[in-house]
Amino acid sequence: xxxxxxxxxxxxxxxxxxxxxxxxxxxxPGVPAGETIEFDWRDSAIYPGTSRKxxxxxxxxxxxSEPASLMVFQDGWWxxxxxxxxxxxxxxxxxVHRGDIPVTIGVFVDPGVFPDAEDRKNRNTEYDAYDDxxxxxxxTEIIPEVTKxxxxxxxxxxxxxxxxxxxxxxxxxxxxxxxxxxxxxxxYLSSFTxxxxxxxxxxxxxxxxxxxxxxFMQAGHRDLRWNEPEAxxxxxxxxxxxxxxxxxxxxxxxxxxxGHSPNHGGVLLPDALRWLWRSDDxxxxxxx
Numbered sequence: 234x235x236x237x238x239x240x241x242x243x244x245x246x247x248x249x250x251x252x253x254x255x256x257x258x259x260x261x262p263g264v265p266a267g268e269t270i271e272f273d274w275r276d277s278a279i280y281p282g283t284s285r286k287x288x289x290x291x292x293x294x295x296x297x298s299e300p301a302s303l304m305v306f307q308d309g310w311w312x313x314x315x316x317x318x319x320x321x322x323x324x325x326x327x328x329v330h331r332g333d334i335p336v337t338i339g340v341f342v343d344p345g346v347f348p349d350a351e352d353r354k355n356r357n358t359e360y361d362a363y364d365d366x367x368x369x370x371x372x373t374e375i376i377p378e379v380t381k382x383x384x385x386x387x388x389x390x391x392x393x394x395x396x397x398x399x400x401x402x403x404x405x406x407x408x409x410x411x412x413x414x415x416x417x418x419x420x421y422l423s424s425f426t427x428x429x430x431x432x433x434x435x436x437x438x439x440x441x442x443x444x445x446x447x448x449f450m451q452a453g454h455r456d457l458r459w460n461e462p463e464a465x466x467x468x469x470x471x472x473x474x475x476x477x478x479x480x481x482x483x484x485x486x487x488x489x490x491x492g493h494s495p496n497h498g499g500v501l502l503p504d505a506l507r508w509l510w511r512s513d514d515x516x517x518x519x520x521x
Contacts, residue, residue, distance in 0.1 A: 243490075248455045250490035257327045257503035258320050264330045265293035269313070269322055272378065279370040283345030283355050288313055289379055290322040290339040292329040300386040302337040303379075304393045304506075305371060305415075307360065307400030309341030311495065318499035319397075328503060334510040335391070338383055342375055360399035361427045368407035372414060390445075393417035393509055397498050399424040405434070405448070405473075412444045417509040421451045421498030425469040426458075432469045438476035448484040449505040450474055455492045466493065 244250050260266070268291045275284040287309050295301055304325070306312040312319045321339055328334045344356035359367050379385065386392075394415045396404040401423030408415040425432035450473070453459075456466035470486075477484040485508055489497040 247490040248492055252489065252491075252497050252500040254320075254500050255503060257324055258500065260315075260323055261327055264327055267292040267295070267322060267326050267329075270382075274375065274378070277345065277370065277374060279366055279374065280345050280355060280359065282347055284348055285343045285345045286310070287340060287342040287375060289383065290325060290341065291383060292326055292336055292338070294329055294336050295338065295383070296336070297384050299336070300384045302335045302391040302393070302510075303376075303385050304337050304339050304395060304417075305376075305404075306339060306341045307344070307394075307396030307403055308356075308398075309343040312395070312397075313339075313341040318495040319502055320499065321502065324502050324506065328506055333503075333507050337393075337506075337510075338379070338385065340375065340379055342371070357399055357427065360396070360403035361424065361429065363406060363428055363430070363433055365410045367403055368411045368415070371407065372411070389414050389416045393419070395419035395421075395502075395505075397421035397423075397495050398493065399427060401450075402428060408446055408448075409434075409437075409444065412446055416445055416447060418446060418448045419450075419498075419502075419505050419509065420448070421495065421501075422453055422456055422466065422493055423450070423470055423473070424466060425473060426464045426466055432472070435472040435476045438473070438482075439480045443480055443482060446482060446484075447509055448477060448482060449508055450484065450486045451498045451501055451505075452486065452488050453491050453493065453497065454488065455490065457493045 270289045272287050312321045325339050346353045392415045394404040394407050401420030402425045404418050405420050408418045452470035458465045459467040474486040
């Protein structure tokens with residue numbers, strides 16, 4: 234099936250570009266709003282001394298007798314905010330209502346903060362590390378709290394994780410290290426270059442047997458240090474995408490204009506989710 238894409242002129246200047254949100258990113262008539270519940274988490278064993286909020290969004294079509302799929306979002310409120318760039322709960326409501334994706338519970342997790350410390354944020358420590366602490370935090374602390382209240386499918390093919398900037402490489406690392414739990418990944422403008430010791434993935438990806446991951450990436454032509462020889466956000470995303478391509482992964486890269494802004498990734502969220510949850514009989518699937 235051939236899909237014709239409408240003509241859109243390319244902007245001459247690539248830095249000051251803003252993408253318009255589509256209808257799936259806005260509240261639609263006739264689409265029932267799901268329920269969003271806020272939680273406080275102050276007793277982390279993996280990140281002691283931190284506190285954070287997380288939100289669970291449950292679409293109106295959720296039925297406790299039918300386990301739901303799961304999508305975890307880093308930088309929780311940024312991705313949940315109905316006035317923000319991503320508008321995750323609105324997108325989930327629209328796509329689930331129409332049947333574009335399965336009934337999916339969204340878990341929006343803020344990074345930790347140290348309430349009594351001068352340098353309060355623990356975001357980069359959590360998100361940029363190449364280790365299993367953060368994914369273990371999700372699997373042993375946050376998700377068990379969610380499953381106390383809601384029924385979540387056990388099938389790892391029904392678990393996804395999403396993030397942008399440092400949250401993007403965090404999402405990729407979580408799935409890379411624990412593909413037995415997370416297999417669908419969205420990374421927007423991922424800050425691979427900020428990982429301690431450098432970006433490991435261009436060498437790691439082709440050096441191990443292919444993992445059962447499906448990866449959606451977005452990068453920006455004018456991301457941070459886009460024309461610099463070191464610590465180049467754009468180049469590092471392209472290197473990861475190239476490694477995924479050469480290793481035969483089921484991945485998609487969308488390259489847009491603009492800088493290090495959540496705008497383009499937020500606009501893409503409905504299409505990214507549809508692509509992640511598409512049928513396995515799609516002709517773009519890798520073979521072998």
